[in-house]
Amino acid sequence: MKVHPRTRLPLKQSTGAWVEPATAIGTGMLFQPPLPPRYAALSDTEMAAAIRERKRALGSRLVILGHHYQQHDVIEFADFTGDSLKLAQIGARQQNAEFIVFCGVHFMAESADILTDERVAVILPDLSAGCSMADMAGIDELEDAWDFLSDECGESVIPITYVNSAASIKAFCGVNDGACCTSSNARQILEWAFQRGDKVIFLPDQHLGRNTAYALGVPLEAMAVYDPKLPAGGLTPAKVRAARVLLWQGHCSVHGLFTTAQCDEIRRLDPDIKILVHPECSWEVVQKADLAGSTEFIIQTVRQAPAGSKWAVGTEIHLVDRLIRAHPDKSIRSLAGIQCLCTTMYRIDRKHLLWALDELVAGRLVNRITVDAQTRRSALVALERMLANVSAQPVAVK
Numbered sequence: 001m002k003v004h005p006r007t008r009l010p011l012k013q014s015t016g017a018w019v020e021p022a023t024a025i026g027t028g029m030l031f032q033p034p035l036p037p038r039y040a041a042l043s044d045t046e047m048a049a050a051i052r053e054r055k056r057a058l059g060s061r062l063v064i065l066g067h068h069y070q071q072h073d074v075i076e077f078a079d080f081t082g083d084s085l086k087l088a089q090i091g092a093r094q095q096n097a098e099f100i101v102f103c104g105v106h107f108m109a110e111s112a113d114i115l116t117d118e119r120v121a122v123i124l125p126d127l128s129a130g131c132s133m134a135d136m137a138g139i140d141e142l143e144d145a146w147d148f149l150s151d152e153c154g155e156s157v158i159p160i161t162y163v164n165s166a167a168s169i170k171a172f173c174g175v176n177d178g179a180c181c182t183s184s185n186a187r188q189i190l191e192w193a194f195q196r197g198d199k200v201i202f203l204p205d206q207h208l209g210r211n212t213a214y215a216l217g218v219p220l221e222a223m224a225v226y227d228p229k230l231p232a233g234g235l236t237p238a239k240v241r242a243a244r245v246l247l248w249q250g251h252c253s254v255h256g257l258f259t260t261a262q263c264d265e266i267r268r269l270d271p272d273i274k275i276l277v278h279p280e281c282s283w284e285v286v287q288k289a290d291l292a293g294s295t296e297f298i299i300q301t302v303r304q305a306p307a308g309s310k311w312a313v314g315t316e317i318h319l320v321d322r323l324i325r326a327h328p329d330k331s332i333r334s335l336a337g338i339q340c341l342c343t344t345m346y347r348i349d350r351k352h353l354l355w356a357l358d359e360l361v362a363g364r365l366v367n368r369i370t371v372d373a374q375t376r377r378s379a380l381v382a383l384e385r386m387l388a389n390v391s392a393q394p395v396a397v398k
């Protein structure tokens with residue numbers, strides 16, 4: 001196998017994942033074959049009853065994990081819900097289950113596979129549930145960036161990847177003295193990185209990187225965006241040398257829908273309302289907001305707020321809807337007037353969940369997400385550094 005001379009990772013791998021029985025259709029994208037037609041004929045009530053029945057039949061052999069952005073029809077069947085960090089922590093503890101059915105997106109299922117024993121099978125009910133942000137960083141692009149930075153810098157660069165990335169990117173960070181982070185502990189991980197190196201390259205989400213570094217006191221002038229689509233990342237050697245944080249040109253298309261104009265309009269209508277956003281929103285939006293933090297931080301903040309308080313929340317619509325339902329004593333709305341929906345999270349529906357469970361009950365394993373042994377070993381190093389730098393509560397980015 002050909003390996004990169006510096007990173008020692010297999011060359012030009014896409015996600016590092018091996019998947020059965022569906023087909024990979026390009027970097028980061030997987031194809032989900034249509035379900036057998038009988039699933040289309042089932043009513044919601046029939047599906048719900050059947051899912052409960054399969055869960056009973058599989059008992060402790062099965063654990064269902066659900067991210068906060070999952071649709072209501074699915075999250076009700078999760079044994080555990082959480083943000084990316086909490087689900088990684090819970091996933092790592094499931095060493096006795098036989099199957100983890102991950103109601104989330106592909107990178108989360110990969111992390112669960114890396115963090116569990118090889119005997120635990122991790123299943124993603126719909127293989128096309130990817131993440132467009134994770135797809136914005138390919139391992140070959142990162143290797144090119146690393147070569148460029150090594151030639152230009154002459155200083156130690158620490159690679160930090162948001163957990164919303166392919167296993168191969170995590171593995172790269174593992175072998176190059178870097179780490180993973182989530183939006184719940186990005187602050188601790190950046191502090192950890194600054195203790196070890198002169199510069200950080202943060203990928204794939206420029207916004208989480210910028211918002212977190214800024215909160216730590218790094219001025220915007222000491223940050224530069226590296227665009228993997230441009231020669232030399234679109235940077236001059238002088239810009240690279242001047243930057244303390246290099247931000248990958250990547251973003252979340254859902255959180256990109258929140259704007260400063262929405263913040264201004266909401267405050268104009270109601271000066272008492274508090275704006276609470278996810279740090280995947282742009283720096284400008286985070287500056288206008290009162291508070292910014294991970295999905296778990298958003299939930300805790302609203303839960304602890306007094307009755308009668310008013311909130312405009314900038315994150316995925318299913319979580320906002322759930323907050324509205326859970327807190328009728330508070331006034332909660334989405335920051336945007338439009339539906340900010342993560343369409344890939346939305347692909348996990350009752351039909352696909354039931355199908356995956358039906359197959360397990362029949363003794364067949366479908367949509368297993370596995371990461372090859374070499375990638376897994378190195379990615380685990382980066383994930384373990386992430387899990388070693390966690391405080392009891394999710395840390396606000398603002």
Ligand code: 13P
Nearest residue numbers: 083084182183184294295
């Ligand atoms: P957290 O789960 O870390 O809040 O991130 C949100 C997200 O976009 C997950 O894909």
Ligand code: SF4
Nearest residue numbers: 131132133252254342
């Ligand atoms: Fe990816 Fe954004 Fe969807 Fe999260 S919300 S899975 S970052 S596209």
